[in-house]
Amino acid sequence: MRGKLIVCDGSNGAGKSTVLKHLKEHLDANKIEYISTREPGGTEIGEKIRDILLDNSNSEMCSTTELMLFAAARAQHIHEKIIPALEKGIHVISDRFESATVSFQQYGRGLPKEIVDQLNDLALGDFRPDMTIVLDLEPLVGLERVKSRGEGLDRMENVDIAFLERARQGYLEQAKEFPNRFTVIDALQPLESVVRDAISTLDKIIN
Ligand code: TMP
Numbered sequence: 001m002r003g004k005l006i007v008c009d010g011s012n013g014a015g016k017s018t019v020l021k022h023l024k025e026h027l028d029a030n031k032i033e034y035i036s037t038r039e040p041g042g043t044e045i046g047e048k049i050r051d052i053l054l055d056n057s058n059s060e061m062c063s064t065t066e067l068m069l070f071a072a073a074r075a076q077h078i079h080e081k082i083i084p085a086l087e088k089g090i091h092v093i094s095d096r097f098e099s100a101t102v103s104f105q106q107y108g109r110g111l112p113k114e115i116v117d118q119l120n121d122l123a124l125g126d127f128r129p130d131m132t133i134v135l136d137l138e139p140l141v142g143l144e145r146v147k148s149r150g151e152g153l154d155r156m157e158n159v160d161i162a163f164l165e166r167a168r169q170g171y172l173e174q175a176k177e178f179p180n181r182f183t184v185i186d187a188l189q190p191l192e193s194v195v196r197d198a199i200s201t202l203d204k205i206i207n
Helices: 016-029 044-054 063-087 098-108 113-124 139-148 161-177 191-206
Strands: 005-010 034-038 091-095 131-136 182-186
Touching: 005 016, 005 098, 005 191, 016 034, 016 091, 016 131, 016 191, 034 063, 044 063, 063 091, 063 098, 063 113, 098 113, 098 161, 131 161, 131 191, 139 161, 161 182, 182 191
Parallel strands: 005 091, 005 131, 034 091, 131 182
Antiparallel strands: none
């Protein structure tokens, strides 16, 4: 049987890394074969593109360049890593995916929907994740959490709150438009509840 692609995405600081860690532990405990990956990145080429995208010294980058770089990393990712795994029956867990481009480049940066759709289609054809778990959080709370990690902000985090608020709306709109392949989890809930909801969503997809 073909593997499934499950994405964890959402607001910055919403607890993605922790949720992903628990999803992986759950799969390990149940001896289910999977690989985990991330966007932008996941391949050698994609990780180089990630460095360019997140580098604060690239402050001159225009939104169109940004969109094309995310799409370029995604095209490589799907071709080199994701499809081969799914075809072998291996599940793929990805930290962010095409939903982030709709949220950040379309809703956040204000790029036209048709262009963003075209770029996602160019990278993915008609392929889309089986499920995208969206961790939803008010941007101010998320940004405080990111800052409290003390790692500094990257180029995509060095943005104003209004941008992050638009991106958040982008996730909620996508979930409304595609209820069968998006699940929104309130990331303000206690972590145990967030993790429990994420695991039960994952189980429904892979079982
Ligand atoms: P991460 O560090 O949470 O993995 O995400 C990298 C940053 O890139 C994050 O701020 C969200 C942003 N991003 C986009 O703007 N568009 C995209 O398509 C992806 C995958 C990420």
